[in-house]
């Protein structure tokens with residue numbers, strides 16, 4: 001048990017980058033405290049963002065359902081939403097943390113029971129799931145609580161239910177992944193499986209998002225909402241009826257003070273705890289075995305003659321800057337976790353959208369909203385929308401805003417080389433700009449095809465997309481140079497658990513939204529869009545670019561790794 | 562030639578001086594050994610010397626060029642082997658070497674010749690097309706050594722280069738060190754292997770708790786301590802004294 005607990009602490013710490021114990025005699029400086037406060041603020045903003053959408057949706061649902069006396073349905077609705085979201089989130093987290101680093105091989109060599117190993121990892125993944133679930137359920141509890149004034153037991157059951165709901169789905173994730181990755185040992189191709197799993201996750205996430213968005217679009221139409229979203233015949237309600245834990249949560253929370261309510265929670269606890277218990281009890285051995293060989297790769301030896309010709313063929317000089325850019329691209333694209341969360345976004349997003357549009361073609365084209373959007377695009381706003389979309393794709397790759405953190409291990413070596421700090425960091429910017437241009441082109445191209453934009457709109461759209469994404473990429477690089485995450489155990493931490501990438505994505509979404517809003521309310525024409533959203537960001541980019549070298553040299557010199 | 566003058570470093574996240582007012586001069590044509598217990602400050606000193614860390618006070622000069630004033634000039638004259646070969650696992654060895662050679666501006670013919678020579682001597686020529694991630698610890702070490710010699714630096718600085726090398730490779734490495742010193746170049750390395758230091762080094766320095774406790778030849782060390790014992794026992798005594806003095 002003690003082993004298990006310290007393993008939990010170890011995993012939690014390396015997952016979520018918790019600070020360890022402070023060395024005696026050192027005090028946190030004011031700057032450090034400020035940084036932590038800033039991070040907290042960003043995290044709160046991120047939560048508030050998702051939370052706001054959820055609050056609005058829930059309020060609308062409540063108003064729609066209350067007249068028919070069916071307001072309890074919003075609880076079932078939330079339970080199903082929590083289950084679905086934690087399934088997606090949990091599956092992805094479980095997969096990406098399946099093999100953290102060689103540290104795990106070291107753990108395997110210690111007298112630790114596989115059960116403790118799998119159990120501790122389960123707990124670490126579960127921690128974020130539980131927080132997420134609790135957050136969503138809290139929204140519903142507050143709305144329901146204010147409107148209906150249920151007793152205190154309602155809240156207790158609600159908290160218990162939200163802690164229990166992520167358990168079975170996470171167990172399911174491991175139930176699928178453990179055999180899958182054990183089998184992959186024979187295929188010796190775990191990288192590919194990680195990529196496939198990741199793509200699957202993104203598809204699920206986007207699908208869910210679309211479903212969610214379709215609810216938001218009808219916020220002003222309670223009847224539609226009631227019918228399609230939470231009414232007894234809606235998909236969610238039907239899912240809830242066949243999924244016992246959601247069903248139990250709903251029963252307990254709609255009749256909190258009754259015996260049947262308590263019984264429902266008890267049944268729920270048993271149902272939800274059984275899954276993880278069984279998975280940990282029965283599959284830990286398989287899990288521990290599947291970790292072995294995770295770091296294997298092929299090594300092919302050349303014979304003497306081949307080696308000589310290989311050196312002659314491959315050892316060729318090129319410019320130092322180009323060589324640095326190539327290195328950046330290789331290091332990013334060859335790490336599956338980086339590839340998936342970075343550059344691949346540019347390709348994945350449009351593909352997923354394309355598939356959805358093709359699948360739901362009729363629904364999309366007949367949808368009155370869609371018609372509205374099409375009319376808008378025809379009326380000359382196409383360039384703007386294309387530009388914003390392309391700009392988002394071009395800056396959504398997380399390349400610039402994690403570039404220093406990702407390179408933390410190599411920094412001592414890099415700093416010993418005769419390279420200007422600015423050049424080293426500008427190679428990172430070049431990397432981001434190349435993919436920024438690609439993302440801009442893909443985004444603008446997709447919209448141009450859909451909305452049949454003319455050449456002028458396409459050109460302006462690309463100008464806007466590239467201008468905005470370049471500015472955002474420069475900002476991201478600035479951010480990660482100012483405060484990189486230099487200490488991590490697994491490469492994933494440098495990207496996914498890097499506050500800078502969260503700030504960058506939120507910043508990008510915020511900027512695109514703001515610009516879209518402004519240009520619509522101000523009624524900007526084509527030329528103005530090109531000027532203010534294409535050329536102005538480029539000019540700003542130029543200013544930042546000019547100021548960057550001095551800042552870069554100072555920051556890089558101060559970094560201690 | 563390298564010169565450290567009163568150089569000090571305290572890590573931002575630590576309260577103790579890792580290197581404390583350290584001065585050291587190493588001449589061309591010398592093999593210089595840098596000894597000291599774990600955590601004494603060897604790696605920190607080397608990082609100050611190679612421009613990886615910024616000194617709080619004092620100066621580091623390479624061939625008379627100040628590291629803080631003209632870092633690029635100074636760094637061009639250094640070849641550095643880090644103590645941590647666990648970098649760039651996703652690159653292929655050939656890509657790594659090309660990258661280093663490009664950064665130092667070594668032309669194609671010269672890099673081919675030097676890589677052929679050193680990769681051959683160290684026995685990694687047949688795996689240059691493989692990913693560094695598939696290398697063993699010792700193989701990675703040899704790759705770093707090869708990379709550090711690609712521009713034929715005047716000053717070669719190695720942080721514990723013998724760790725993890727098999728006897729044959731360790732012998733080759735020592736041969737390369739001797740060859741370079743004989744041609745008037747400087748070799749500076751840290752080590753825990755007393756025997757290597759004893760047999761290989763022209764001069765050595767012993768560091769303890771961030772301060773130099775001895776610099777000179779082995780004969781000078783023996784004369785000063787008034788003993789004719791092995792380097793190992795003198796080292797143990799010296800470092801022990803340091804501990805008592807500090808407590």
Ligand SMILES: Nc1ncnc2c1ncn2[C@@H]1O[C@H](COP(=O)(O)OP(=O)(O)OP(=O)(O)O)[C@@H](O)[C@H]1O
Pocket residue numbers: 560561572573574575579597598599600601602603604605606
């Ligand atoms: N990145 C760092 N941050 C904070 N303190 C550090 C860091 N690196 C080293 N130190 C501290 O600086 C001191 C000197 O460490 P250094 O790595 O230079 O020792 P060393 O002589 O190379 O030891 P070893 O023989 O183990 O390699 C130690 O007290 C160590 O704890």
Ligand SMILES: [Mg+2]
Pocket residue numbers: 603604605644720
């Ligand atoms: Mg060291």
